[in-house]
Amino acid sequence: MVSTLMRRFGEKGGRLRLRTGMQRLLLSDDQVAGVVAFDDEGPLAVEAKSSVLATGGFQGNTSLITQYITPHADSLYLRSNPWSTGDGFLAATRAGAAATTHLNCFYGHALAAPPARFSHLEGRGRALLPSRQRNAVPLVTAPFSAVMVRAGITFTCGGLQADLDMSVLRRSLTSSTLSLIKADRDEVSLTPMANLYAAGCDLGGISTRGYLGGLATALVTRQIAGASAMYNAKYNKP
Ligand SMILES: Cc1cc2nc3c(=O)[nH]c(=O)nc-3n(C[C@H](O)[C@H](O)[C@H](O)COP(=O)(O)OP(=O)(O)OC[C@H]3O[C@@H](n4cnc5c(N)ncnc54)[C@H](O)[C@@H]3O)c2cc1C
Numbered sequence: 001m002v003s004t005l006m007r008r009f010g011e012k013g014g015r016l017r018l019r020t021g022m023q024r025l026l027l028s029d030d031q032v033a034g035v036v037a038f039d040d041e042g043p044l045a046v047e048a049k050s051s052v053l054a055t056g057g058f059q060g061n062t063s064l065i066t067q068y069i070t071p072h073a074d075s076l077y078l079r080s081n082p083w084s085t086g087d088g089f090l091a092a093t094r095a096g097a098a099a100t101t102h103l104n105c106f107y108g109h110a111l112a113a114p115p116a117r118f119s120h121l122e123g124r125g126r127a128l129l130p131s132r133q134r135n136a137v138p139l140v141t142a143p144f145s146a147v148m149v150r151a152g153i154t155f156t157c158g159g160l161q162a163d164l165d166m167s168v169l170r171r172s173l174t175s176s177t178l179s180l181i182k183a184d185r186d187e188v189s190l191t192p193m194a195n196l197y198a199a200g201c202d203l204g205g206i207s208t209r210g211y212l213g214g215l216a217t218a219l220v221t222r223q224i225a226g227a228s229a230m231y232n233a234k235y236n237k238p
Pocket residue numbers: 020021022023054055056057079080081083084085087088154155199200201202213214215216218
């Protein structure tokens with residue numbers, strides 16, 4: 001499937017740049033005009049009428065994990081590719097994009113911690129601490145088996161704010177993300193950043209109330225972001 005997509009991409013005039021890392025947004029008159037990237041030969045400016053950020057979240061960035069999720073970042077296992085280090089999130093927020101709430105939220109799994117030996121225990125069942133929120137089956141009947149686990153992070157759930165076209169949003173004025181009691185949400189103005197879209201785990205707020213599926217989210221949001229970016233490039237004159 002990937003080779004078919006790559007062939008179609010080339011036939012349509014697309015140029016795939018492998019081993020090239022997006023570093024920051026290229027701004028012109030405060031509008032996004034492409035990206036600055038690095039390849040083996042150094043920096044290069046890639047001008048574009050539309051840009052889509054899809055760098056896969058910030059779970060690979062120890063300092064962002066420490067800032068937003070846990071001071072024990074070094075104790076986490078990374079389940080994802082090691083290149084998703086928040087480049088999309090950082091590039092957009094540095095240019096004024098709004099971040100979602102729940103930057104401390106991530107999807108992951110408990111993974112057996114080496115040497116991962118199972119211990120078989122006798123005794124009476126007790127409540128688990130911290131208590132399980134889902135599948136909270138009581139542990140009542142011995143024998144029990146226990147294994148040491150470590151948290152494994154798959155992807156971060158906080159990220160960039162976007163509208164339904166996957167346009168990245170900017171706050172005109174810096175405002176609080178706490179619930180408002182004295183102003184309507186509408187009064188906090190969030191406006192689309194011209195020419196900038198985001199997809200997948202670079203978007204925040206999708207799996208913050210429960211896991212919605214990583215691949216489905218990436219597929220749906222990439223399709224919308226791609227269509228919006230294409231429409232913008234074709235019809236929105238600079
Ligand atoms: C072990 C594992 C198992 C999973 N199992 C499932 C499952 O069963 N079902 C499910 O729905 N989801 C699953 N997921 C989650 C799913 O894979 C992700 O949610 C999904 O791939 C995220 O898509 P994305 O496009 O946001 O990021 P990715 O697919 O991670 O793509 C981001 C890409 O951007 C690249 N990149 C990063 N920074 C830069 C940069 N600066 N410049 C250029 N490129 C950059 C990265 O190298 C990467 O190739 C699993 C994930 C893992 C790690």
